[in-house]
Amino acid sequence: MKKHIILSVEDSEADFLLIKKALEKIEDLNLKVINVNNGKDAIDFLNKKNKYSSSPAPDMIILDLNIPVIQGLEVLKTIKKHKKYKSIPVVIYSTSKNISDIQESYENHANSYINKGFDLSKSFKDIDIMGKYWLKTVVIPKHTEEEN
Numbered sequence: 001m002k003k004h005i006i007l008s009v010e011d012s013e014a015d016f017l018l019i020k021k022a023l024e025k026i027e028d029l030n031l032k033v034i035n036v037n038n039g040k041d042a043i044d045f046l047n048k049k050n051k052y053s054s055s056p057a058p059d060m061i062i063l064d065l066n067i068p069v070i071q072g073l074e075v076l077k078t079i080k081k082h083k084k085y086k087s088i089p090v091v092i093y094s095t096s097k098n099i100s101d102i103q104e105s106y107e108n109h110a111n112s113y114i115n116k117g118f119d120l121s122k123s124f125k126d127i128d129i130m131g132k133y134w135l136k137t138v139v140i141p142k143h144t145e146e147e148n
Contacts, residue, residue: 004031004135007058009042009075010093011067015116019062019093022127029135034058039070043078046085058088060134063110065094065101073104080109089134093127 006023010016020033034055036042042063045052061079065072072092079085089111094101097115105113114130117123134140 002030004029004059005056006031006033006135007042007045007061008033008035009037009039009061009063009067009072010035011037011064015064015093018120018123019127022124023131023135026128026131026135029131031135032056038068039072039075041069042067042075043070046079046082059140061088061090062093062130063090065092065096065105073101073108076105076108076110087140089138089140091130091134 008016008019010019016035016037020035023029023031023033034045036045041052042061044050045055046058048055063072063075067075072094076090076092079088079090086109090109091112091114092105092110093114093116095116096102102113111134112130114126117126
């Protein structure tokens with residue numbers, strides 16, 4: 001069974017734990033969820049720089065917009081303009097319901113936009129649906145190390 005690598009870019013430990021637990025409950029899915037808590041670390045992870053020199057290529061990225069150092073929209077732009085990364089699905093998972101954030105996310109090629117909620121049961125279900133769709137339903141190209 002293929003192992004899926006999920007990169008979570010989330011500065012809230014509670015939100016990361018919710019993401020991880022929801023994804024790990026999906027049946028017949030072999031995955032590893034890795035979290036970085038700021039935009040610079042996300043870009044370093046993808047570029048295998050600094051402490052992330054041996055990081056695996058992610059199959060999906062779950063990106064919060066409101067993260068420190070480099071904001072989520074800038075991270076999204078960096079991912080989607082780079083030939084090596086642009087086919088990786090990026091799901092925005094944010095508290096922002098601001099229409100301009102949603103529109104700008106899609107204009108910069110976010111694959112989905114999900115609002116974080118205060119209802120844990122609904123949030124868990126949303127992550128479950130997102131995980132099943134992106135990791136079990138659609139076909140995503142596997143990124144290899146030779147893609148430089």
